[in-house]
Amino acid sequence: MSKHRLFDEDVLVIGLGRFGAAAAMEMDRLGYRVHAIESDTALAERFSRKLMRVLSIDATDPEAMRQAKPGSFRVAVVGIGTSIEGSLLTAGNLVDAGVASIWAKAVSGEHARLLERIGVHHVIFPEAESGSRVAHLVNGRMQGYIEFEDGYAIVKMSPPQEMIGFTLAESDIRKRYGVTIVGIKAPGEDFTHAVPDTKVGEHHRLIVSGPSQLIEQLAARP
Incomplete structure (x- = not known):
């Protein structure tokens, strides 16, 4: 039986180390048809059973890269x-092939600057981004944290004591803290959108949106 494909598209992933493999496997789970390039033969063989296609070639070599037909992919x-050096040469080959959306991992600010200069569209720092998320999660109050470039965040968190046993209208969190309770979830129950008469229990998890600094103030409450 064929996999149900939420995203019906072929994508190219180059490098199946920890970051590349995680990206490839998650995209495969989401339904993308993942084609990969990995110069390590043993690593390529390991993933050949899990992904649509894996080529063991040198992605820095333009001639070798032609086997993967990178220009046929919208996303790489x-x-x-x-x-x-390998990252830059590989990215350059993708730029030359006309790939419309190139994402690349950077390990330093200088690396990122060079990737952007040669035409990479999206540069990411996975270690820094993961570290930033962990910093917000270690207090145990937040169970999920997504922050956007403008300092806006969406968080899943436990309710502070001052909300427990009260409706959202009664606790008036929006007025007092400047954040919005978007929804509420209890174990074994469906997610529900928050309304003024939603009553918060100790077992609930809140989905909160707003400026990250204001959310942090709410999360710091006992």
Whole structure:
């Protein structure tokens, strides 16, 4: 039986180290048809049973890259981090092939600057981004944290004591803290959108949106 495909598209991932492999497997789970390039033969063989296609070639070599037909992909992800030169040469080959959306891992500010200069569309710092998320989660109050570039965040968190046993209208969190309770979820129950008469229990998890600094103030409450 064929996999149900939420995203019916072929994508290219280059480098199946920890970051590239995680991206490839998650995209495969979401339904993308993942084609990968990995120069390590043993690693390529391991993933050949899990992904649509895996080529064991040198992605820095333009001639070798022609086997993968990179120009036929709209999206490509460069997961190479151990060699900045290899990352840049690979990204350059994708730019030359006309890939419309190139994502690349950077290991330093200078690396990111060079990737952007040669034409990479999206540069990411996975270690820094993961570290930033962990910093917000270690207090135990937040169970999920997504922050956007403008300082706006969406968080899943436990309710502070001052909300427990009260409706959202009664606790008036929006007025007092400047954030919005978007929804509420209890174990074993469906997610529900928040309304003024939604009553908060200790077992609930809240979905909160607003400026990250204001959400942090709410999460710091006992």
